[in-house]
Amino acid sequence: MKTNNLVTLIAGGLAGLLCAQQATAAIALDRTRVIFSGGDKSVSMSISNENKQLPYLAQGWIEDANGKKITSPLTVLPPVQRLEPGAKSQVKVQGLPAANTLPQDRETLFYFNLREIPPKSDKPNTLQLALQTRIKLFYRPKAIAVANPEASAPWQEKLTLTKQGDSYQVNNPTPYYVTLVDASSKKGGASAPGFEPLMVAPKGSAPLKVAASALGNAPVLTYVNDYGGRPQLSFNCNGASCQAVAGSK
Structure with missing residues (x-):
């Protein structure tokens, strides 16, 4: 009897890739985050089929901040497309009129998903990996x-x-989301033991999950910018309050 088992593995960053047991995604995306400007009608991303022998389907969709799949106020076009071996294409995030109802004084978080669908194997008892x-x-x-x-x-x-x-709270007075991926006691220093990446919402605050004693009085945080880069940000502390040092990246 033929059986074809399709296993979906979430590849949302390095940790997800490791969970995929070193499997290499066939469908590659050209970025690690998407910035959709309210002044634009859409934003396009390049995708490619890195497999040189087999065609793949690429399925895209958007989720809200709670992980619920949505089709408005943003949608993906085309939702599914076929890429021939080694081929390149584009996928577009399209803004709908409902985008005007989103908060206009701060960013709103969504998630873009891209799943590869491999061709059905004609071999019995085949385990297929569909990376997402x-x-x-x-x-x-x-x-x-x-x-x-x-x-x-x-x-x-x-x-x-x-x-x-013995902890620090991060305060974000800006209208933008800020993602922090590392913390240390000095620039270029080793990561503080126990640090966990976090994202601080606009006009919000969140605790750093690392002992303040591990960071000292001049903490250095690493954030992710619009281009996926990871600049470091140094702080000067005076008592219980710490200010970022301008131009410290």
Whole structure:
């Protein structure tokens, strides 16, 4: 009897890739995050079939911040497409009129998903791996769009830290999401033991899950920028309050 088992593995970053047991995705995406500007009708991404022998289907969709699949106010076109071996194509995130009902004074978080669907195997008892990429998609209203990010100071420099016992709280006064992926006691230093990456919502705050004593009085946080880069941000502390050092990236 023929059986074809399709196993879906979430490849949302390095940890997900490791969970995929070193399997290599056939359908590759050209970025690690999407910024959808409220002033644009759509944003296009390049995808490619890295498999040189087999065609694959690429299925795309969007989830809200709670992981629920949605088709508005943003949608994916085409939702499914076929890529021949070694071929390249594009997938588009399209804005719908309902996008105007989203908050216009801060970013809104979504997730873009891209799943590869392999051709059905004609071999019996075959285990097929369908890798799925899941990246953050930020809807950025036109009112807070950054005209030239490289020419202006990064908004992450507006972050502050507040010491509470043996922990730090990250305060984000900006209208943007900030993703922190590392923390250390000095620039270029080793990661603080026990640190867990976190994302701080606009106008929000969140605790750093690492002992303040491991970071000292001059913590260094690593954040992810719009291009997937990982600049470091140094802080100077005075008592329980810490301010980011301008130009410390």
